Amino acid sequence: MEQLCLPLDLYTEKPDHKTWFQDILAVLEVEQETAWVDWFGKSLRKFMIQQGHTPIKTLSLFSGGGGLDIAFHDAGFEIIQMVELETKYVKTLQQNSQQDKWLEGCQPICINVKDYTPQDNLKVDFIIGGPPCQTFSAAGRRAAGVSGKNDVRGTLFQEYVRILEILQPKGFLFENVYGITGANDGQAWQEIQLAFRKVGYKIYFRVLDAADYGVPQHRERLFIVGLKEGEYLFPYPTHGPDSLNQQQYYSAEEAVKGADILNVEVGIGGRFGHLLELIPPGLNYSFYTKEMGYPQPIFSWRSKFSDFLYKADPEKPVRTIKAQGGQYTGPFSWENRKFSVAELKRLQTIPDNYDLVGNRQVCIEQIGNSVPPQLGRILALSILEQVMKVKLPFSISYLPENKKLGFRQRKRKLTEVYLKKATIAIADLYKLKKIVTLTSFEYNETGKYIRYLSPDFAWTKKSNVGSQKINISYDLNNSCWSIVASLNEIEQGKSKFIIDIYPSYGYDDWGICTNSVKLCSQDLDMQVFTSLWKAFEEKLIEVTGKADLVQLSGYYQYDAQISGVMNFDSKLQIDDFWRVVQYVTKCIGIAKQLSAEELADKWCVEKKHIYSYLKCLRVMGYEVRNHNTNPQMIVGKYLIPYAFPTLNPKSVQLRKKL
Incomplete structure (x- = not known):
């Protein structure tokens, strides 16, 4: 095949070659149909071998399941070594490095990168990899900021820099979540940039969405390309509204067509599993919120992660596939089931015949932690041309340095799209009589029962080791819900x-068809206090279908939708701790990061007792956070998210200490 040497003045010419990606497909003889990305990788690899150019010796760090390795290997880079700590991931790398496998000839090494020192004779031209990113992720930002470099995983970039300094390759590609740029108010990001520059590299960076490069998944990640010399521009998107020829996104439905779905059951089970069926494709748990128009809300706005009960839209790329998640972590199929591992591989553009070793969860970890190979291939080609000066038989159009991509702006408009979908879906449910509202609901119920409160705050009908027996009586009607608890x-x-609970000002429609709730304790006891809230939550779930008390109050970063007033028997001698509980129940000193001095002022107690009071609140089931429980929090500050106890056996905070 004749090579077309197309001179590119990357920094002055306008990127007017609108069909550049289609030209690449033509050269590789690839049609954009189901699983086309696999053929793209195979054809690219074959083509690079046929061209006979000298392979670019490359070191892979933090290799995981091999997403970047697949991409760069396909583009003609020779992966000399793949450094990975997790044995379960190294098994995948070893399996696929065998003869006739996708990464044939690559060498996996199972070692902690901190203990890895390249051999004296190791010479590489390029380094690829991205350290574990959980510390900078959305989950990390959930509690006011990100851990950043305060977390040991946030300092692994220093090991990357150490190896760069030893090997001094021509360049490197570093990938991470975009939250890295905001960690520690941007200080960590500045330090990272400085560290790369100190060892001799000029860096170029952009946040890219994988869907813009032919991946059937919206996945925003930060990419840094560092060079010893020369300049670099990122390639134009190949798909979506920002592509030069407006190529449509690769849809989820097209991607998973024909993938193996054997042994995948319909439904997801569990307490909330039945809710998945009614959620319109593209939406998540928020379908069941007041803000989306659901008449009997089950969840509070933004009280869950965005992937909770998220059902994929077959006509669009899916949202980001997560490496870790619970029973209700999407994406789920529009067929109301989990995606199979084979389907998830397609959605990540991992080749069908690339073997992921391990059980389902281990495979999902490898998928969710990897860079989608198709995005990696396009970046690898851009590095071949600009950094390695390889003459390619096709042109690549590059983004001007100041060109802004539109995926963030489009993302901000999605709420309107989701609301329209929800409105149509709810109207259909009314027609099918699948919605029962409590607006004019007449409710009367009285009774007694016995429950058990465990040390881990489980609320059960049967006694467990260490559990406390609690007697409960209740009288529920449209005027007042009265719940009494006693030892x-x-x-x-x-x-x-007695704790009187009302909807907060402006939230009169609190969705439980009663004017107020009255929690009455016949013992001045911590466990009885906690039990009253557990009993209230139990009845709330039973009568209204709401998920828990948090859904009634609303996510703590918004104004509380319920207010509590706690009053004691006038004959009792009340100590300062119970006065603190009285303040907390009234939403005083909660939902904000406050110092011990600030809490003492709000609760009218001495500062020296604050720590012991906070520990007692945790004993009662309150989620109390500080720098030790959440490293992203400011040292010396405390956070009590809610006015009521929220700890339960599944709470992450339960296993942490102040």
């Missing part, structure tokens, strides 16, 4: 304290 038999008119 002993319940007697009339013996309440030691």
Whole structure:
């Protein structure tokens, strides 16, 4: 095949070659149909071998399941070594490095990168890899900021820099979540840039969305390309509104067509599993919120992660596939089931015949932690041309340095799109009589029961080791829900304290068809206090279908939608701690990061007692955070998210200490 040497003045010419990606497809003889990305990789690899150019010796760090390695290997880079700590991921790398496998000839090394020192005779031209990114992720930002370099995983970039300094390759590609740029108010990002520059590299960086490069998944990641010399521009998107020829996104439905779905059951089970069926494709748990128009809200706005009960839209790329998640972590198929591992590989553009070793969860970890190979291939080609000066038989159009991509702007408009979808879906559910509202609901129920409160805050019908027996009586009607709790038999008119709960100002429609809730305790006891809230939550779930008390109050970063007033029997001697509980129940000193001095001022107690009071609140089931429980928090600050106890056996905070 004749090579076309197309001179590119990358920095002055306008990127007017609108069909540049289609030209690449033509050269590689690839049609954009189901699983076309696999053929793209195979054809590219074959083509590079046929061209006979000298392979570019490359070191892969933090290789994981091999996403970047697939991409660069396909583009003619010779992966000399793949350094990975996790044995379960190294098994995948070893499996695929065998003869006739996708990464044939590559050498996996199972070692902690901190213990890895390149041999004296190791010479490489390029380094690829991205350190574990959980510390900079959306989950990390959930509690006011990100851990950044305060977390050991946030300092692994220093090992990357150390190896760069030893090997001094021509360049490198570094990938991470975009949250890295905001860690520690941007200080960590400045330090990272400085560290790369100190060892001799000029860096170029952009946040890219994988869907813009032929991946059937919206996945925003930061890419840094560092060079010893020369300049670099990122390639134009190959797909989506920012592509030069407006090539449509690769849809999820087209991507997974024909993939193996054996042994995948319909439904997801569990307490919330039944909710998936009614969610319109493209939406998540927020379909069941007041803001989306659901008449009997189950969840509060933004009270869950965006992938909670997220159902993929077959006509669009899916949202980011996560490496870790719970029973309700999407994406789920529009067929109301989990995606199979084979389908998830397609959505990540991992080749069908690339073997992921391990059980389902281990495979998902490898998929969710990897760079989608198709995005990696386009970046690898751009590096071949600009950095390695390889003459390619096709041109690549590059983004001007100041060119802004539109995926963030489009993302901000999605709420309107989702609302329209939800409105149509809810209207259809009304027609099918699948929605029961409580607006004019007449409700009366009285009764007694026995429950058990465990040390891990499980609320059960049967006794467990260390659990406390609690007697409960209740009278629920449209005027008031009255719940009484006691360690002993319940007697009339013996309440030691009462908590009156009302909807906060402006939230009159609180969705439980009663004017108020009254929690009455016949013992001045921590466990009884906690039990009252557990009993209230139990009835709330049973009667209204709401997920928990948090959904009634709303996510803590918004104004609380319920207010509580706690009053004691006038004959009781009340110590300062119970006064603190009284303040907390009234939403005083909660939902903000506050110092011990600030809490003491709000609660009218001495500062020296604050720490012991906070520990007691945790004993009662309150989620109390500080720098030790959440490293992203400022040292010396405390956070109590809610006015009521929220800890349960599944709470992450349960296993942490102040």
